[in-house]
Amino acid sequence: MPEFLSKTQAGLAEISAYSDEYEKNPPKLLGGDHTLEACGVKVDISRQRLNEEELKHLYRIAEDVHLVERHRNMMQGKQVNSSEKRAALHTLLRDPESSLPQAEAVRKNLDEMRKFAYEIRQGLWRGTTGQRITDVINVGIGGSFAGPHFVYDACQDMNTSSIAVHWVSNVDGWVLVNLLSKLSASTTLVIVSSKSFGTAETLLNAETIRNWFIQQGIEGEELCKHFVVVSSNEKAGEKIGVPCARRFPIWDWVGGRFSVWSATGLPLMIALGPTHFDEFLRGAHQMDMHSIESEPEKNLPLTLALLSIWNSIALNAGTLCFLPYEHRLRHMIQWLQQLQMESLGKSRLTNGELTFFPTGRIVWGGLGNDAQHTFFQCLRQGVARTAIDILWADRPAHSLTVHHDFLLANAKAQANVLVTEDDDSLAMNTVNVIRVRDISPYSLGALMAMYEHKTTMLGNLFGINPFDQPGVELGKRLARDIMNEEQ
Numbered sequence: 001m002p003e004f005l006s007k008t009q010a011g012l013a014e015i016s017a018y019s020d021e022y023e024k025n026p027p028k029l030l031g032g033d034h035t036l037e038a039c040g041v042k043v044d045i046s047r048q049r050l051n052e053e054e055l056k057h058l059y060r061i062a063e064d065v066h067l068v069e070r071h072r073n074m075m076q077g078k079q080v081n082s083s084e085k086r087a088a089l090h091t092l093l094r095d096p097e098s099s100l101p102q103a104e105a106v107r108k109n110l111d112e113m114r115k116f117a118y119e120i121r122q123g124l125w126r127g128t129t130g131q132r133i134t135d136v137i138n139v140g141i142g143g144s145f146a147g148p149h150f151v152y153d154a155c156q157d158m159n160t161s162s163i164a165v166h167w168v169s170n171v172d173g174w175v176l177v178n179l180l181s182k183l184s185a186s187t188t189l190v191i192v193s194s195k196s197f198g199t200a201e202t203l204l205n206a207e208t209i210r211n212w213f214i215q216q217g218i219e220g221e222e223l224c225k226h227f228v229v230v231s232s233n234e235k236a237g238e239k240i241g242v243p244c245a246r247r248f249p250i251w252d253w254v255g256g257r258f259s260v261w262s263a264t265g266l267p268l269m270i271a272l273g274p275t276h277f278d279e280f281l282r283g284a285h286q287m288d289m290h291s292i293e294s295e296p297e298k299n300l301p302l303t304l305a306l307l308s309i310w311n312s313i314a315l316n317a318g319t320l321c322f323l324p325y326e327h328r329l330r331h332m333i334q335w336l337q338q339l340q341m342e343s344l345g346k347s348r349l350t351n352g353e354l355t356f357f358p359t360g361r362i363v364w365g366g367l368g369n370d371a372q373h374t375f376f377q378c379l380r381q382g383v384a385r386t387a388i389d390i391l392w393a394d395r396p397a398h399s400l401t402v403h404h405d406f407l408l409a410n411a412k413a414q415a416n417v418l419v420t421e422d423d424d425s426l427a428m429n430t431v432n433v434i435r436v437r438d439i440s441p442y443s444l445g446a447l448m449a450m451y452e453h454k455t456t457m458l459g460n461l462f463g464i465n466p467f468d469q470p471g472v473e474l475g476k477r478l479a480r481d482i483m484n485e486e487q
C-alpha cells in the first residue's frame, strides 16, 4: 500500500473512533464566524458539527498526506487516472497560460469554437437552403449533457443570440417526436456530443434525427451544414452517417463529467457567446488556482472535502442533500450527482483492496422553497442523518425584490431550522451555507470548479480513482444483449 494511503487510513481511522460516541450524542455546532471566501464564493461552515480541535485534526490529515501537493499533480498532468492510464487535465481547459504540451491543442480548439459560434450567431454559417440557424439540438448524455444543460438553463437571461438550444439526452422516443414536430430541418443545427462515440443512446438519437433530415429532403453532403460532432473519436461523423460532419475534438485526458469546459460546451459558446464562455472559464481557473495556492484553513474545496469525510465517518450522515434557493440552479443537482456519485461511487482502492470507509455518498436534493413543502419534514423529524449544502445568490436577476427577499428569508431560516434538534426527533443534520453575489458565467465557473476539486480531493483522500466508471459498463452490455436477442 502506498505510504500516503496508509497515512490517510490511519487519519480516517482516528475520525471513525468518534463515531460511537457521536452516534448517541451528536456534537454541538461549530458556531462563531467561520466563513471562507474565494473567487466570489462564500462558504459558511458554522453549522457543521465539530469543535475547533476536531477541525484542526481534519486539516492535519490533509497536511500529513500532502493532499494539496497530490492535487497539484493532477493539474500538472500526472497519470492520476490509474485504471485507464491517463491524466485528468480538465483544469488545463480553463488555463489560458498553461505551458503543458497539451495546451496548444486546447487553445486552437477554443479558437475554432469561438469562430464557429461567431459564424452561427452572425448568420454566416447557414443551413443548406441558405437560411439562418435558429435552433440547435445537443444530442448527448451524462457528461455530454448535464454540465452544459445546467449552465445554459441557468444563464437563459444572458442568451445574447436568437438561437434556442434543445437538449436530447433521453432515448425515450417521446422527446424527439415532440421536439422535431416543432422544428424545421433547414434552420436546425445538430451537435452530436459524445467523447467515446460509443454511447448507444446518443447514437440512436442521432440516427433518428438524421433520418428526419432525410425525410425533409436534406441528405448526403448537404447534411454537413447541419451536423457537427464533439468527440475524441476521429470516425465520429462516419458513425452517424455524416462523414463530412465537422469535428471538434475532446481528448482522452478529459473525463466526461469534467468536460463542460471543452468542446462539450459548444452549445454554450453559441447561445451565450464567446465572451460569456470565457468568463465561465475564468471563474473556474481562479478557483483552480485557489485550490492549490490558498492555505488549508482558507481553502474552499479542501475544507468541503474534509467536512464531507467528517460527516460521513464521524457522524454517519449518509447522504448529501443539495438545496439551491435559486430557480436557475435547478439542474445543478443532476450535474452534481454525476460528478460526485460517478466519481466516488467505488468500493476498491487504487491498489485493488476493498475500502473500509464510506466513499461515494448518495447526492440528492431539491429546489428551495419547493423542497420545504415536500421532503423537509423528513429532514427535520425523520430518523436519518443528512449533510446539507444550501446555496443562494445574494442579488436577484429580476425586479420582483419582494420575492427575492421572501426567498432568502426562507433560505436563511431553513439554514438554522435544519440544524435545530427537536426532543421528539432522531434526525440530525449539518449545513454548509454557500453564497455567491449573483448568478453569472463567472460565478458558475467558480462554483462548479469548487465542487470538482472537492470531489477529486475526496477521491485522493479515500485512495480511490475518481476518474473512471467501470460500474456503468455492465448495464450498457446487458441492454445491448437484450436488444440483440429481441432483433
Ligand SMILES: O=P(O)(O)OC[C@H]1O[C@](O)(CO)[C@@H](O)[C@@H]1O
Pocket: 141, 142, 143, 144, 193, 194, 195, 196, 197, 198, 199, 202, 256, 257, 342, 469, 472
Ligand atoms: O460522452 P460519452 O462517451 O457519450 O459518454 C456519456 C457518459 O456515459 C458515461 O460513460 C457513463 O454514464 C459517463 O461517464 C459519460 O459522461
